[in-house]
Amino acid sequence: MMVIAPGGTDGSAIELLDARWLEEDPAAGRAFEALAGRLGIGLGWHYLLDLIWITRSLGPVHRLTILDAGAGLGVLQWWLAERGARVISVDRQDRSDLPMRFRLRYRVRGMRATDLKSVAALVADRWRDASRGPGKRMGGIVRSLGGAGLALLTPKAKGRIWLYQCELTDLRDVESESVDAVVSVSALEHNPPDVLAQIVPELLRVLKPGGMLLATLAATDGADWYHEPSRGWCYSEESLRRCFDLAPDVTSNYGAYAELFARLRASEVLRENLPAHYFQSGDNGMPWGIWDPKYMPVGVRVTKLAAGGDTGAPQEEEVL
Numbered sequence: 001m002m003v004i005a006p007g008g009t010d011g012s013a014i015e016l017l018d019a020r021w022l023e024e025d026p027a028a029g030r031a032f033e034a035l036a037g038r039l040g041i042g043l044g045w046h047y048l049l050d051l052i053w054i055t056r057s058l059g060p061v062h063r064l065t066i067l068d069a070g071a072g073l074g075v076l077q078w079w080l081a082e083r084g085a086r087v088i089s090v091d092r093q094d095r096s097d098l099p100m101r102f103r104l105r106y107r108v109r110g111m112r113a114t115d116l117k118s119v120a121a122l123v124a125d126r127w128r129d130a131s132r133g134p135g136k137r138m139g140g141i142v143r144s145l146g147g148a149g150l151a152l153l154t155p156k157a158k159g160r161i162w163l164y165q166c167e168l169t170d171l172r173d174v175e176s177e178s179v180d181a182v183v184s185v186s187a188l189e190h191n192p193p194d195v196l197a198q199i200v201p202e203l204l205r206v207l208k209p210g211g212m213l214l215a216t217l218a219a220t221d222g223a224d225w226y227h228e229p230s231r232g233w234c235y236s237e238e239s240l241r242r243c244f245d246l247a248p249d250v251t252s253n254y255g256a257y258a259e260l261f262a263r264l265r266a267s268e269v270l271r272e273n274l275p276a277h278y279f280q281s282g283d284n285g286m287p288w289g290i291w292d293p294k295y296m297p298v299g300v301r302v303t304k305l306a307a308g309g310d311t312g313a314p315q316e317e318e319v320l
Ligand SMILES: C[S@@+](CC[C@H](N)C(=O)[O-])C[C@H]1O[C@@H](n2cnc3c(N)ncnc32)[C@H](O)[C@@H]1O
Pocket: 069, 070, 071, 072, 073, 074, 075, 076, 090, 091, 092, 093, 166, 167, 168, 169, 184, 185, 186, 187, 188, 190, 191
């Protein structure tokens, strides 16, 4: 049984993520691992907790429009599309040459023409790939054409995804109050506090009144610090309150930081399932695969108030 903290009067909350959830509900974590495996995506060392917290907080997503902030090629957008959501997938990275394995399973479009190359353009790219010999080049083209044919025939997930390459500080192609929820998995921490404070109002601008912003970031119980290997900031409770402009009555479990951090460090599920890519480099959140967490994942939930201060968010403790 997983208990989501009830939050302040408007349902907003700061919640350090509890490694115990993985033991309480192993099937939830395995479902995300299976999807990541099918799509060839490497998960971050704490992403199972992030994904469980976000998806449980969201509830049913069928027909909702959800903006995934700093989506990369991450699992969450595909998970949402499989459940019928319309996903605006935002990242500063160029994903226009999205591999066929995603196009085969999902209805993906570009927000603008430049955000996603057509399959024909992918095939043309292969043709221009001068570094390959003629035989290999022809093989690549045949594979791409085969993929294109398969893409037409393969049944797709119910939802849709629009790729949008831009900075989170400026979502100019997304109308104000047009999305039902904003989600973000371990992306906002790659921005210093002053930039995070600019991103949050932009995410709230596009959110409909009554909608939720659900973001996971890295937390520290001391002052903000920069974790060089993962190029990410670890945020204090004070900074999160300031950057997300949270009212004083918004609840936080930072008081239990030491206890939750000890549980995270002792988590066999996380330690034993450290993805293979961590062992190949020191340039990541768990250098060289040595189990030694330096920070905690934290979820920030913000409910955007409707006119008159109404949220429609549950005020009582929600038990899932
Ligand atoms: C650690 S990756 C996480 C990707 C994805 N959410 C997942 O679950 O795998 C962080 C992503 O956030 C993106 N990102 C961070 N800050 C951003 C910003 N200010 N504007 C756009 N994208 C940003 C990065 O480009 C990167 O793809």
